[in-house]
Amino acid sequence: MPDEHRRAEHPAAGRRGAKPAGGPTPPTPHLSWGSSLHAALEWFWDRKLPEPPSADELAAALYDRWDDTGFADMSRQDKIGWYRHAQDVLRRHQAQHAPSYRPAAAVEQWFDVDLGDRVRVRGFIDGVMPTGDGGFGIVDWKTNRRAKTREQVETSLQLALYALAARDLWGRDPDWVALEFVVPGIRVEVPIERIDVDAAVAEVHRVAAAIRAGRFSPTPNRLCGWCDFRDICPAFEGDDGATDVPGTALVELQRLRRRQERDAQRIAELEQIVRDRLGEQALVEIG
Numbered sequence: 419m420p421d422e423h424r425r426a427e428h429p430a431a432g433r434r435g436a437k438p439a440g441g442p443t444p445p446t447p448h449l450s451w452g453s454s455l456h457a458a459l460e461w462f463w464d465r466k467l468p469e470p471p472s473a474d475e476l477a478a479a480l481y482d483r484w485d486d487t488g489f490a491d492m493s494r495q496d497k498i499g500w501y502r503h504a505q506d507v508l509r510r511h512q513a514q515h516a517p518s519y520r521p522a523a524a525v526e527q528w529f530d531v532d533l534g535d536r537v538r539v540r541g542f543i544d545g546v547m548p549t550g551d552g553g554f555g556i557v558d559w560k561t562n563r564r565a566k567t568r569e570q571v572e573t574s575l576q577l578a579l580y581a582l583a584a585r586d587l588w589g590r591d592p593d594w595v596a597l598e599f600v601v602p603g604i605r606v607e608v609p610i611e612r613i614d615v616d617a618a619v620a621e622v623h624r625v626a627a628a629i630r631a632g633r634f635s636p637t638p639n640r641l642c643g644w645c646d647f648r649d650i651c652p653a654f655e656g657d658d659g660a661t662d663v664p665g666t667a668l669v670e671l672q673r674l675r676r677r678q679e680r681d682a683q684r685i686a687e688l689e690q691i692v693r694d695r696l697g698e699q700a701l702v703e704i705g
């Protein structure tokens with residue numbers, strides 16, 4: 419959930435009828451690459467074992483999860499280049515984190531927080547990391563090349579809303595929140611005391627109120643092509659093909675399907691536990 423997406427309810431919601439023209443197109447190489455890396459990272463941190471997966475296991479996870487769709491028109495040599503780069507990034511990630519590895523308490527954690535006044539915030543938290551002393555931190559993996567500064571991380575609306583989501587989900591604040599730039603291998607971690615959750619909530623309400631009052635000044639940005647309101651937005655300068663809307667949709671769809679598979683697996687495990695301890699009837703009773 420990038421900070422550019424300061425979405426709230428929009429007066430035009432539901433009025434938009436037009437869909438992006440054309441049929442589905444494959445994602446860009448960057449989208450496929452980021453999606454593949456993300457899937458491997460989720461696998462790495464979502465282990466239920468205390469030992470870290472080895473570099474070879476992580477490489478195999480990348481192989482199994484590699485999304486080739488964005489590389490369709492690319493030469494074999496170029497494809498290999500992208501794949502090798504992903505392997506290198508993950509090898510460094512494994513080496514960096516293996517010595518202090520603790521499996522995540524949750525990955526791809528869905529949240530849906532009601533902020534009141536008909537404003538909701540929904541999204542996924544990439545990783546919820548146990549600290550070892552009963553606390554937890556929140557990490558968001560970024561696959562862009564350049565890391566942000568500590569000041570930028572501290573003022574990230576995204577992380578502040580994640581902290582709020584944690585409070586809503588588990589009744590307590592995380593100890594820290596972090597953006598982890600996996601390409602340069604930099605995790606920018608800031609203690610929760612540096613995060614102004616109240617200001618983030620106020621900002622969301624401010625934006626929502628402004629939109630409802632018709633004071634919605636559009637600010638074109640790189641995510642315009644992904645915006646639900648671009649068909650009626652006076653500032654939208656047209657989709658010149660630079661924004662990969664269907665590709666982004668495909669990546670999100672893949673992400674949701676991965677989550678669905680993980681949930682189904684966990685449901686089966688829990689059902690087995692209940693069946694073993696309480697018998698088949700207990701499952702029937704809970705429906």
Ligand code: SF4
Binds near residue numbers: 643653
């Ligand atoms: S299309 Fe308009 S409303 Fe949507 S993000 Fe771009 S500037 Fe904002």
